[in-house]
Amino acid sequence: MPCIAAVLISYFPTSECVPAVGGGTVAPGAVAPAWPDAAVVIDVLRATTTIAWSLANGAEAIEAFADLAELEAAASAWPADKRLRAGERGGKRLEGFDLGNSPLAVTPELVAGKRLFMSTTNGTRSLDRVRPVELLVTACLPNRSAVAQRLLESGAQTVWIVGSGWEGDYSLEDSLAAGAVAAAAMDLGAGMAVTSGNDEMVAALALWQQWRQDPEGCLRVASHGQRLINLGDHDADFRCCAAVDSLTIVPTQTSPGVLEAR
Ligand code: 3SL
Numbered sequence: 001m002p003c004i005a006a007v008l009i010s011y012f013p014t015s016e017c018v019p020a021v022g023g024g025t026v027a028p029g030a031v032a033p034a035w036p037d038a039a040v041v042i043d044v045l046r047a048t049t050t051i052a053w054s055l056a057n058g059a060e061a062i063e064a065f066a067d068l069a070e071l072e073a074a075a076s077a078w079p080a081d082k083r084l085r086a087g088e089r090g091g092k093r094l095e096g097f098d099l100g101n102s103p104l105a106v107t108p109e110l111v112a113g114k115r116l117f118m119s120t121t122n123g124t125r126s127l128d129r130v131r132p133v134e135l136l137v138t139a140c141l142p143n144r145s146a147v148a149q150r151l152l153e154s155g156a157q158t159v160w161i162v163g164s165g166w167e168g169d170y171s172l173e174d175s176l177a178a179g180a181v182a183a184a185a186m187d188l189g190a191g192m193a194v195t196s197g198n199d200e201m202v203a204a205l206a207l208w209q210q211w212r213q214d215p216e217g218c219l220r221v222a223s224h225g226q227r228l229i230n231l232g233d234h235d236a237d238f239r240c241c242a243a244v245d246s247l248t249i250v251p252t253q254t255s256p257g258v259l260e261a262r
Contacts, residue, residue, distance in 0.1 A: 010197030014165035037156035043164035047123025058112030148184035179208030216242035
């Protein structure tokens with residue numbers, strides 16, 4: 001009987017939903033949670049879209065920080081002509097930073113050859129949460145098929161997709177993209193048994209089925225989409241963030257917190 005490779009994909013909508021791994025006591029008979037073979041971090045609006053576009057436009061790397069003091073220390077130690085600080089809180093650029101968090105702003109003229117030291121409200125927290133996972137990549141709607149292909153090629157049998165949400169709450173757009181990545185893995189994984197590992201993954205796949213013909217509509221109806229609409233002038237960001245399969249780049253963690261194009 002041929003051996004069929006199996007991939008189990010689970011979805012955790014926010015960093016707070018990620019199971020605790022290591023430490024603590026485990027009840028008799030219970031299995032201690034372990035890190036998966038691969039993790040995919042998603043922040044559709046807009047951190048992981050901006051990360052993908054920065055690398056596509058020639059940035060040397062993105063170094064992500066949940067903590068601003070740590071960002072400042074690392075950025076200061078980097079050559080001034082090779083660094084940019086990208087910071088966002090509440091949808092707005094942080095004062096004194098070179099960039100906010102728009103994928104439209106990371107033009108080749110600005111980012112080529114530079115390292116972006118980045119901190120955002122939610123996305124960089126999710127990245128921080130799964131740093132120890134051996135294969136850590138970021139996904140957005142533009143690179144969802146490229147990410148799915150990478151997962152399948154990696155031989156990972158357990159995959160966690162981690163959304164960013166908003167300050168601990170569920171977000172529609174990250175769940176849409178989680179469904180989009182898993183659906184691509186199921187389509188591309190001919191001969192592999194790609195299955196959902198939890199109810200959240202099943203629900204995300206259903207969400208993708210519901211909105212796959214109009215992803216931008218889903219982003220606009222989402223509460224963070226509404227937040228950006230209320231801040232004004234984000235139409236181009238919505239179009240960019242909703243452009244499914246427009247990029248082939250897979251931002252991949254190469255050392256703790258550092259993402260490079262792979
Ligand atoms: O929450 C985040 O990390 C950001 O991506 C939010 S925003 O789209 O830049 O407002």
